[in-house]
Amino acid sequence: xxxxxxxxxxxxxxxxxxxxxxxxxxxxxxxxxxxxVEPSKLEIQHAPQLxxxxxxxxxxxxxxIVTDHMLSVPWNVLTGWGTPRIHPFGKVLLDPxxxxxxxxxxxxxxxxxxxxxxxxxxxxxxxxxxxRMQTSAGRxxxxxxxxxxxxxxxxxxxxxxxxxxxSKPGYSLYVRPLLIGTEGTLVVNPPSDALLTVICCPVGPYxxxxxxPIALYGTxxxxxAAPGGIGSYxxxxxxxxxxxxxxxxxxxxxxxxxxxxxxxxxxxxxxTMNAMAVFKHPDGTIxxxxxxxxxxxxxxxxxxxxxxxxxxHASGNSRIEGLPxxxxxxxxxxxxxxxxxxxxxGALVEFFGTGTAAVISPVNRIRYLDEDVHIxxxxxxxxxxxxxxxxxxxxIQTGAIEHSWSVVV
Amino acid sequence: xxxxxxxxxxxxxxxxxxxxxxxxxxxxxxxxxxxxVEPSKLEIQHAPQLxxxxxxxxxxxxxxIVTDHMLSVPWNVLTGWGTPRIHPFGKVLLDPxxxxxxxxxxxxxxxxxxxxxxxxxxxxxxxxxxxRMQTSAGRxxxxxxxxxxxxxxxxxxxxxxxxxxxSKPGYSLYVRPLLIGTEGTLVVNPPSDALLTVICCPVGPYxxxxxxPIALYGTxxxxxAAPGGIGSYxxxxxxxxxxxxxxxxxxxxxxxxxxxxxxxxxxxxxxTMNAMAVFKHPDGTIxxxxxxxxxxxxxxxxxxxxxxxxxxHASGNSRIEGLPxxxxxxxxxxxxxxxxxxxxxGALVEFFGTGTAAVISPVNRIRYLDEDVHIxxxxxxxxxxxxxxxxxxxxIQTGAIEHSWSVVV
Numbered sequence: 033x034x035x036x037x038x039x040x041x042x043x044x045x046x047x048x049x050x051x052x053x054x055x056x057x058x059x060x061x062x063x064x065x066x067x068x069v070e071p072s073k074l075e076i077q078h079a080p081q082l083x084x085x086x087x088x089x090x091x092x093x094x095x096x097i098v099t100d101h102m103l104s105v106p107w108n109v110l111t112g113w114g115t116p117r118i119h120p121f122g123k124v125l126l127d128p129x130x131x132x133x134x135x136x137x138x139x140x141x142x143x144x145x146x147x148x149x150x151x152x153x154x155x156x157x158x159x160x161x162x163x164r165m166q167t168s169a170g171r172x173x174x175x176x177x178x179x180x181x182x183x184x185x186x187x188x189x190x191x192x193x194x195x196x197x198x199s200k201p202g203y204s205l206y207v208r209p210l211l212i213g214t215e216g217t218l219v220v221n222p223p224s225d226a227l228l229t230v231i232c233c234p235v236g237p238y239x240x241x242x243x244x245p246i247a248l249y250g251t252x253x254x255x256x257a258a259p260g261g262i263g264s265y266x267x268x269x270x271x272x273x274x275x276x277x278x279x280x281x282x283x284x285x286x287x288x289x290x291x292x293x294x295x296x297x298x299x300x301x302x303x304t305m306n307a308m309a310v311f312k313h314p315d316g317t318i319x320x321x322x323x324x325x326x327x328x329x330x331x332x333x334x335x336x337x338x339x340x341x342x343x344x345h346a347s348g349n350s351r352i353e354g355l356p357x358x359x360x361x362x363x364x365x366x367x368x369x370x371x372x373x374x375x376x377x378g379a380l381v382e383f384f385g386t387g388t389a390a391v392i393s394p395v396n397r398i399r400y401l402d403e404d405v406h407i408x409x410x411x412x413x414x415x416x417x418x419x420x421x422x423x424x425x426x427x428i429q430t431g432a433i434e435h436s437w438s439v440v441v
Numbered sequence: 442x443x444x445x446x447x448x449x450x451x452x453x454x455x456x457x458x459x460x461x462x463x464x465x466x467x468x469x470x471x472x473x474x475x476x477x478v479e480p481s482k483l484e485i486q487h488a489p490q491l492x493x494x495x496x497x498x499x500x501x502x503x504x505x506i507v508t509d510h511m512l513s514v515p516w517n518v519l520t521g522w523g524t525p526r527i528h529p530f531g532k533v534l535l536d537p538x539x540x541x542x543x544x545x546x547x548x549x550x551x552x553x554x555x556x557x558x559x560x561x562x563x564x565x566x567x568x569x570x571x572x573r574m575q576t577s578a579g580r581x582x583x584x585x586x587x588x589x590x591x592x593x594x595x596x597x598x599x600x601x602x603x604x605x606x607x608s609k610p611g612y613s614l615y616v617r618p619l620l621i622g623t624e625g626t627l628v629v630n631p632p633s634d635a636l637l638t639v640i641c642c643p644v645g646p647y648x649x650x651x652x653x654p655i656a657l658y659g660t661x662x663x664x665x666a667a668p669g670g671i672g673s674y675x676x677x678x679x680x681x682x683x684x685x686x687x688x689x690x691x692x693x694x695x696x697x698x699x700x701x702x703x704x705x706x707x708x709x710x711x712x713t714m715n716a717m718a719v720f721k722h723p724d725g726t727i728x729x730x731x732x733x734x735x736x737x738x739x740x741x742x743x744x745x746x747x748x749x750x751x752x753x754h755a756s757g758n759s760r761i762e763g764l765p766x767x768x769x770x771x772x773x774x775x776x777x778x779x780x781x782x783x784x785x786x787g788a789l790v791e792f793f794g795t796g797t798a799a800v801i802s803p804v805n806r807i808r809y810l811d812e813d814v815h816i817x818x819x820x821x822x823x824x825x826x827x828x829x830x831x832x833x834x835x836x837i838q839t840g841a842i843e844h845s846w847s848v849v850v
Contacts, residue, residue, distance in 0.1 A: 095538060095627025102537060124542070125532040128511060128638045129504065133533070133621055136545035136677030137684075142627070173684040208627060212542055218504025218551070218617060218642060218798075220680050220713055222688070229537045233627060258667035262682050268545030269678030271629050273671050275546075275582040279631070304629055389627075 067112020069105060069181040074188060079120040088200050091236035094389060095206060099193040103185055103230040106214075107175045109223075116185050118192060124229065127216030131223045137213030138268040139168035142388045143333065144204040145190050145197050145232075145441070148431030153190060153197045154438040155207070156429045158183055160333045164266055165209060171265040173222035174211050182209075186230050187441040193232050194441075201430075202237030206389075238390035243413035245396035248290040248302060249281035250368060252401070256291040256301060256328075263328035270330070271304065278303060284399050288385070290368075292400075293328065297368040300328060305385030305393060306335035309366055310417045312379045318356040320417060324363040334386040337428075337437065338421050339363070354420030368400055375405045382415035383407045391429075392422040476521020478514060478590040483597060488529040497609050500645035503798060504615060508602040512594055512639040515623075516584045518632075525594050527601060533638065536625030540632045546622030547677040548577035551797045552742065554599050554606050554614040554641075554850070557840030562599060562606045563847040564616070565838045567592055569742045573675055574618060580674040582631035583620050591618075595639050596850040602641050603850075610839075611646030615798075647799035652822035654805035657699040657711060658690035659777060661810070665700040665710060666737035672709075673736050680713065687712060693808050697794070699777075701809075702737065706777040709737060714794030714802060715744035718775055719826045721788045727765040729826060733772040743795040746837075746846065747830050748772070763829030777809055784814045791824035792816045800838075801831045 079100040086097050102121045106114040131137040141161040145153050162179030169176060186207060190197075197205040209230045213223030254277045257263020262270055274289070281289035288303040299307050300323050308322045320342050323329050342361045344350040374380040385393040394414045398405040409415055414422065428435040488509040495506050511530045515523040540546040550570040554562050571588030578585060595616060599606075606614040618639045622632030663686045666672020671679055683698070690698035697712040708716050709732050717731045729751050732738050748770055753759040755768045783789040794802040803823045807814040818824055823831065837844040 093628075096625075098538070098625075121537075123534040124537050124539075125534055128530075128533050128619060128640050129507070129617060129642075130533075132542060133547055133619060134549050134617075134677055135680035136547060137681050138542055138545060140543050171685060172681050173688060206627065208538060208543075210537060210542060216505075216507075218615065218644075219502070220683065220687070222684060231537050233538075235627075253669060255667055255669035258664055258670065260662060260664035261667065261670075267678075267681060268543055269676075269681050271544035272546050272581050272676060272678050274629065275631060276580060278629070279582060 069113045069116065069177050069185065071116065071181050071184040071188070074116045074118065074185060076192070077117065077119040085196060086234060088198065088203060088236060091198070091203065091234055094235055094238070095208075095233045097234055099196045099205075099232040099234070101189060101192055102232075103189045105182075105185065105228040107226040107228070109225070113175075113177060118189055121231065124227065126214060129216045129218055131213035131215050131217060131221075134218070135213070135220055136267070136269045136272070137172050137174060137223055139165060139172050139174060139211050139266055140268065141165045141209045141266060143207050144235075144388060144429070145207060146204050146430045146438075147197050147199040148438075148440070150431070151199075152431065152440050153194050153205075154429075154431050154440045155187070155190065156439075157333050157337065157437045158186065158207075158439060160336065161209070164331060164333075165211065168265040168267055169211055171262060172213075172267055174213060175226050177228070182228070189230055190232065190441045196232060196234050198234055204235060206233045206235045208233065235389075238393065243394055245394040245409045245413050246288055247286045247397040247399065248288050248395055249284045249286035250292050250297070250398055250400040251277045251280065251289040252292050252297060253277075253280065255293070257293070259327060261328070264325065264330060266330060274304065286399055290398055292368050296365070299323060299366040299368055299371060301330065302385035302393070302395070305387035305390065306330065306332040307383075307385055308335075308338065308418075309371055309383050310381035310415065311374055312381050317358045317360055318381060318417065319360045319362055321362040321364055321366055323366060332386060332388075334388055334391060334425075337425055338386050338392070341421055341424050352420050352424050354416055354423075356417070371398070372400060372403070372405050375407060380407055382409070382417050384415075384418045391425060392418050394418060477587050478522045478525065478594065480525065480590050480593040480597070483525045483527065483594060485601070486526065486528040494605060495643060497607065497612060497645060500607070500612065500643055503644055503647070504617075504642045506643055508605045508614075508641040508643070510598060510601055511641075512598045512637075514591075514594065514637040516635040516637070518634070522584075522586060527598055530640065533636065535623060538625045538627055540622035540624050540626060540630075543627070544622070544629055545676070545678045545681070546581055546583060546632055548574060548581050548583060548620050548675055549677065550574045550618045550675060552616050553644075553797060553838070554616060555839045555847075556606045556608040556613075557847075557849070559840070560608075561840065561849050562603050562614075563838075563840050563849045564596070564599065565848075566742050566746065566846045567595065567616075567848060569745065570618070573740060573742075574620065577674040577676055578620055580671055581622075581676055583622060584635050586637070591637070598639055598641065599850045605641060605643050607643055613644060615642045615644045617642065644798075647802065652803055654803040654818045654822050655697055656695045656806040656808065657697050657804055658693045658695035659701050659706070659807055659809040660686045660689065660698040661701050661706060662686075662689065664702070666702070668736060670737070673734065673738060673740060675739060679739070683713065695808055699807055701777050705774070708732060708775040708777055708780060710739065711794035711802070711804070714796035714799065715739065715741040716792075716794055717744075717747070717827075718780055718792050719790035719824065720783055721790050726767045726769055727790060727826065728769050728771055730771040730773055730775055732775060741795060741797075743797055743800060743834075746834055747795050747801070750830055750833050761829050761833050763825055763832075765826075780807070781809060781812070781814050784816060789816055791818070791826050793824075793827045800834065801827050803827060
């Protein structure tokens with residue numbers, strides 16, 4: 033195969049033809065198992081000196097402190113995935129015309145390593161992140177990889193950095209895999225070279241002094257996603273577009289924005305989190321509702337976990353203390369008008385965001401078309417439904433409750 | 442101001458608050474003239490050895506060969522734009538959690554330097570690119586700059602690299618300014634640090650052996666842009682999204698795709714070019730039509746230039762040989778159905794893309810919903826309308842006709 037790959041990479045006469053050829057080349061390279069990620073070839077270069085571990089008080093700003101080491105795995109269209117290396121944390125060297133810098137060829141992931149009660153280190157559902165990363169890579173025409181092999185390498189890194197995993201409740205080690213196109217080119221093409229890096233950052237609780245509900249600004253001027261777009265993929269390109277919306281929210285005194293989609297202002301996401309609402313219906317049913325995975329919603333791991341736990345309770349399979357008996361879980365369209373009217377009628381029980389960083393982020397107000405929608409929150413800042421789900425989720429994440437979602441490294 | 446900036450950058454308790462503060466900080470920094478780009482401070486470090494200039498035959502692949510030097514200008518939220526440096530071409534060093542790598546905080550530009558008949562070097566409408574780059578930077582919450590000052594620095598770079606500007610007809614030096622967020626952070630925020638780089642690549646004609654019309658695949662599965670999105674900005678994020686569409690086009694044997702927007706399949710762009718169609722109406726009028734700048738269309742400099750020349754002709758102010766007498770220019774919605782029916786009725790005169798790289802790129806076929814729409818092209822691959830406009834445009838770009846658009850460095 034390699035010979036045909038090489039000959040097809042010769043300069044061709046026009047960009048279109050080159051693209052057409054490269055597309056075949058890349059498909060071949062993606063599917064070749066001979067070019068896969070090989071954990072057995074891992075090379076480890078230890079940092080000559082380890083940094084002092086930070087005091088918890090230094091972890092108030094998310095993702096500013098990095099550990100001693102990082103993982104790098106290069107990829108080339110001809111030779112596939114190269115030698116994985118764990119090495120001292122350092123800069124990435126890129127051509128100024130690298131495709132990630134010019135054409136945003138990048139996708140990433142984020143998950144956390146927790147200290148369990150017995151002192152072990154456990155990752156929360158990292159297989160979900162590996163799967164999503166492959167989907168994202170496909171959307172950005174970045175190379176595919178064996179998720180299990182890549183996860184094995186990440187585990188090696190986390191094992192090496194295990195002393196960085198905080199033991200204080202609410203603290204964890206955030207793991208950030210990143211896959212970027214590194215080919216230096218002015219032509220918009222699938223890259224001939226790519227790089228996967230993984231870094232680790234010790235992080236504190238999102239709300240160090242207890243749950244502090246936030247106000248959201250309902251964004252109708254900008255969009256996060258649209259049908260046929262990239263909303264359901266964890267591409268960097270999904271994040272740059274939200275910065276102006278966050279800026280607009282800040283102008284209105286709101287720390288985050290609520291993405292309201294289309295003419296019906298459907299509730300989709302909260303800033304960079306999934307959005308959930310809890311309604312009380314006339315028949316006494318309590319409904320936990322979130323937007324369906326219609327191609328515009330990021331399939332959040334926390335979203336998935338919250339829904340799964342809620343459904344276990346609703347079905348009676350595994351009851352969660354504090355959740356109501358008449359409980360239903362819906363993935364459905366939620367027009368903002370419904371939220372507003374429910375709030376006015378006293379039928380809106382809670383509203384919150386879910387994501388890896390904050391886990392659950394309660395909302396007490398939504399600024400919507402020059403009106404304030406007020407949302408109840410419990411005495412400690414979190415409503416009864418989200419608090420019960422949060423408690424169960426955190427118990428699983430930290431290993432206080434044994435669960436297959438928690439993977440000891 | 443600096444003191445308040447510094448104090449407001451202290452770690453705050455939650456991301457939202459940090460955002461709100463940073464937003465004010467950035468606005469202040471953006472608008473401060475004391476923190477502007479200063480060409481008088483330019484430092485030049487010459488490459489110890491100059492590379493041999495390439496033979497024209499080596500320039501068949503666009504953007505693979507770079508010149509000896511590049512320009513770098515760093516930016517920081519506290520200190521503004523730093524010392525501009527022209528230095529040997531080299532790698533950019535970035536943190537693996539730099540915002541450009543993770544959140545696609547990047548915008549870029551592209552324009553060309555041409556060798557004039559008298560041996561001078563001229564840039565084509567670089568002021569348009571500087572203006573567009575500022576608009577793009579704003580959408581990505583990247584720092585603003587003085588476009589004239591930045592252009593002066595770019596001119597210095599082009600002057601230093603003037604021997605790299607090919608004199609062979611159809612050849613030029615492509616100039617690529619790039620602005621990226623460089624702050625190492627896991628938080629999605631306007632960056633505290635950024636970097637502007639400019640590189641130069643000698644490039645050949647897009648079609649080295651004459652105009653070769655291309656076939657387009659009408660994309661209805663994916664979108665390039667949507668209302669409230671970033672379609673009208675030159676952000677990297679607009680390019681990564683198109684890769685799967687180009688891949689799908691390649692599967693159908695088409696080297697480029699045609700973006701068909703919304704339920705009416707409006708003709709918007711050709712791959713990474715603006716799209717233009719020429720219709721013959723029953724009254725004998727010849728209409729040059731392109732999509733309006735409705736927020737979803739990149740305001741291309743070549744698009745603008747072609748429209749301006751065409752309107753000069755249509756108004757009788759400056760006739761262009763080969764263009765019809767009954768000539769009108771429209772920026773309007775063009776449903777693909779209209780193109781298809783015009784082609785069947787013999788009323789579609791031409792269809793082409795416009796952009797900096799190819800200037801004008803004729804199209805001879807559009808694959809649309811399992812049907813082929815055939816489009817006439819002239820005997821040498823280019824129809825009479827596009828050829829006449831192309832000849833005038835190239836004459837201006839290369840300085841054969843004197844024009845204010847051509848800026849000697």
